[in-house]
Amino acid sequence: QVQLVESGGGLVQAGGSLRLSCAASGRTFSRYAMGWFRQAPGKEREFVAAITRNGGSTYYADSLKGRFTISRDNAKNTVYLQMNSLKPEDTAVYYCAASSGSLVSVTAGHNDYWGQGTQVTVSS
Numbered sequence: 001q002v003q004l005v006e007s008g009g010g011l012v013q014a015g016g017s018l019r020l021s022c023a024a025s026g027r028t029f030s031r032y033a034m035g036w037f038r039q040a041p042g043k044e045r046e047f048v049a050a051i052t053r054n055g056g057s058t059y060y061a062d063s064l065k066g067r068f069t070i071s072r073d074n075a076k077n078t079v080y081l082q083m084n085s086l087k088p089e090d091t092a093v094y095y096c097a098a099s100s101g102s103l104v105s106v107t108a109g110h111n112d113y114w115g116q117g118t119q120v121t122v123s124s
Contacts, residue, residue: 002026002113004096009118012086016122020081022096022115029077030054032113033099035106036070036081038092038120048094049081050106059103086122093117 003025012018020036035050049070050059058070069082079096097111105111 002028002032002098004098004113004115006094006096006115006118009094009120011121011123014087014122014124016086017082017084018086018120020083020094020118020120022079024077024079024098026077030074031100033101033103033106034070034072034079035097035099035111037095037097037109039095040092045095045109047107047109050103051079052103057103059107083120088122088124091120091122093119
């Protein structure tokens with residue numbers, strides 16, 4: 001069993017930055033590919049970014065490339081999402097997820113564990 005707890009969300013002005021963190025319980029964090037998703041009000045959940053078990057490869061939603069960066073620290077059981085040049089349309093609840101499968105599994109939403117989410121609000 002893996003528990004995921006997101007933090008770092010909040011209110012930021014357009015153009016600002018935030019770094020989200022997702023802390024995982026247990027000693028098997030490095031066995032999981034990790035991902036970030038988001039869900040805006042009235043919209044479906046969408047994929048944001050994913051990273052392999054050792055952090056060697058990353059994958060992003062096309063619309064977010066260049067502004068968002070995913071990284072992980074296996075020694076700290078934590079995955080991060082650095083978000084720069086934020087826009088009002090980035091406003092959403094952001095969730096982290098863990099998959100015992102591949103990056104393909106992560107991006108498809110086939111994850112074994114999900115966090116509770118953290119709210120990000122970008123004001124114009």
